[in-house]
Amino acid sequence: MMVGISIGAVNVPLGDVWRIVLHHVTGAGEAHSDPALDQIVWNFRTPRVVLAAVVGAGLGVSGAVLQTVVSNPLADPIVLGFSYGATLGAVLVITLGGGAALAGLGVSAAAFLGAIAAGVLVFALGQRRGRLAPTRLVLAGVAVGYVFLSATSYVQLQATPAELRTVMFWMLGSVTGAQWSQLPTVTAVVLVTTTLLTLFGRRLNALLAGDESATALGVDVNRLRAVLLVLTALLTGTVIAVAGSIGFVGLMIPHLVRLTTGADHRRLLPLTALLGAVYLVLVDLLSRTLNRPNEIPLGILTALLGAPFFLWLLRRNKGLD
Amino acid sequence: MKLTVDRLHVTLDRNPILRDVSLQARKGDIVGLVGPNGSGKSTLLRTVYRSLRPADGVVRVGEDDVWALSPRTAARRTAAVLQDGGGNTTGLTVTEIVALGRAPHHGLLGRDGAEDHRAVADAVDRCGVRALADRDYASLSGGERQRVLLARALAQSPQLLVLDELTNHLDIRARFELLDLIRTTGITTLAVLHDLDLAARLCDHLVVLHEGTVVAAGPVLDVLIPRILGDVFGVRARTERHADGVIRITYAADALADGETTADGPPEHRDGRPPTGT
Structure with missing residues (x-):
């Protein structure tokens, strides 16, 4: 993370980064002699890196849980429609929304509401005879996703070129605009839901054994699925709301952890959070440095870096067949 | 329990x-x-x-x-x-x-x-x-x-x-x-x-x-008497405990035709021979 803070359009020596962060966090030592550097490190870089870490953790964990909830290794916030719901919400506000001053808060709130709306729809459509069926959930997610996507495309047609650029950047994901003020909520949601989901670890493990076996192991499968869906929709909605829809993290990170340390959710979820955080901090670092001083949206890099690595991993591991 | x-x-x-x-x-x-x-x-x-x-x-x-x-x-x-x-x-x-x-x-x-x-x-x-x-x-x-x-x-x-x-x-x-x-x-x-x-x-x-x-x-x-084996499973068979204590079922070569029933252990089938398959 320190490296992530130090490198950017202006490189700051690591020693200075330490001093500035330490000073702000603990009050130890003196303020840095160069206020501009202090400003860059503490007000721009640090919140950005923290946000990248939190978002990476959230996306990874929600992917890991969703894969188990719908017993499908391909599941992630995109497949279940959450991301497209958020996108529609955001795009609506960007193109139709009021003043620029409102936009910052408005886009996030709308994206969050969009993700939750998608979650509610998938939840309602994924039921049969009062039970949430895994295959039905996936199909409902895909269908709801397409509806939101087509609505998004339609709204985009009405947008001005300037708005389209904002929309595009948002859809590809970014932590550029990170501010200290938005961090507490996101961090709290990610920490609390990840902890709760990890507490459900034993039951998530039982769910791996199949619905009937899980029932025989004392798990109320239907209620568990409902609770997990609500928690993941909340988690994804919160994360996407601040960082846009960043793909592939929720798919790649959980599988990477499973392949290396196994599928026990009590280990899987904390490790996924950790690795997701590290991954997105690194990707964000690349996004700032590959094409300085311009930035490459995160979504482009997560997929570009992730996919080949993921394929290589699949080829190496024969346990998945 | x-x-x-x-x-x-x-x-x-x-x-x-x-x-x-x-x-x-x-x-x-x-x-x-x-x-x-x-x-x-x-x-x-x-x-x-x-x-x-x-x-x-x-x-x-x-x-x-x-x-x-x-x-x-x-x-x-x-x-x-x-x-x-x-x-x-x-x-x-x-x-x-x-x-x-x-x-x-x-x-x-x-x-x-x-x-x-x-x-x-x-x-x-x-x-x-x-x-x-x-x-x-x-x-x-x-x-x-x-x-x-x-x-x-x-x-x-x-x-x-x-x-x-x-x-x-x-x-x-x-x-x-x-x-x-x-x-x-x-x-x-x-x-x-x-x-x-x-x-x-x-x-x-x-x-x-x-x-x-x-x-x-x-x-x-x-339970596994010829009538049940016939009516429920559609086979001619008989069940008996053998000298080694194990219960074995002996099946006739052919299944019952649709609608055909077996009488419940007719006398000629109680002599230890398998039921005939005619």
Whole structure:
């Protein structure tokens, strides 16, 4: 993370980064002699890196849980429609929304509401005879996703070129605009839901054994699925709301952890959070440095870096067949 | 723990699947549930391990209606080995699968303790899967998987075992070994078995389901009589205890024609010769 803070359009020596962060966090030592550097490190870089870490953790964990909830290794916030719901919400506000001053808060709130709306729809459509069926959930997610996507495309047609650029950047994901003020909520949601989901670890493990076996192991499968869906929709909605829809993290990170340390959710979820955080901090670092001083949206890099690595991993591991 | 199923009715999508089904297993009994495909055997099991709520009637494990118990309390009494074959358990080791049996013994904040480790180790040893303990479950053979799933059920420390076609796809020796293992546990067991010979070998009592109702119940020799074997399974056969103490079924070469029935043990068939197939 320190490296992530130090490198950017202006490189700051690591020693200075330490001093500035330490000073702000603990009050130890003196303020840095160069206020501009202090400003860059503490007000721009640090919140950005923290946000990248939190978002990476959230996306990874929600992917890991969703894969188990719908017993499908391909599941992630995109497949279940959450991301497209958020996108529609955001795009609506960007193109139709009021003043620029409102936009910052408005886009996030709308994206969050969009993700939750998608979650509610998938939840309602994924039921049969009062039970949430895994295959039905996936199909409902895909269908709801397409509806939101087509609505998004339609709204985009009405947008001005300037708005389209904002929309595009948002859809590809970014932590550029990170501010200290938005961090507490996101961090709290990610920490609390990840902890709760990890507490459900034993039951998530039982769910791996199949619905009937899980029932025989004392798990109320239907209620568990409902609770997990609500928690993941909340988690994804919160994360996407601040960082846009960043793909592939929720798919790649959980599988990477499973392949290396196994599928026990009590280990899987904390490790996924950790690795997701590290991954997105690194990707964000690349996004700032590959094409300085311009930035490459995160979504482009997560997929570009992730996919080949993921394929290589699949080829190496024969346990998945 | 004893199992009592009392006047059970089950309906799925408005179709009656089970009608007025009653059966009992005393503590320590092994009761076999037999019947042709679609007779309602697995459905009956689902009501016992609390997966399917009956439209009417009651299932009691011990003295309690299973639907009056919480899912976890019910699962501390009843363990099941089912046909979903372990689900999507790639990435879990054999030990982790067996440890799933401890799930009903913990709430959200429960951590594994000495008792859990003992129960898991004990189940692993009893089912002879110690050598596989660190293997990925997905890499096991069919027979190995069944032993692991049985170990998971034993780790649950149950007082009632529910088994759905435990020995399917296993070779004959593995079948005998598993059945002997179940006998030695002494746990009350309700087992769906496709193979009547295995049912005769394992069970104290049999219950025959046909089109959702019980058509016969009792000791093996009283149940697997020619009339039942003919009416329910459509075969000509007779059942007897051989000199070595094992009950065997002898089948005639051809099945019954549609609509044909066998008289209940006509005199000429009681002399020890197999029934003639004419």
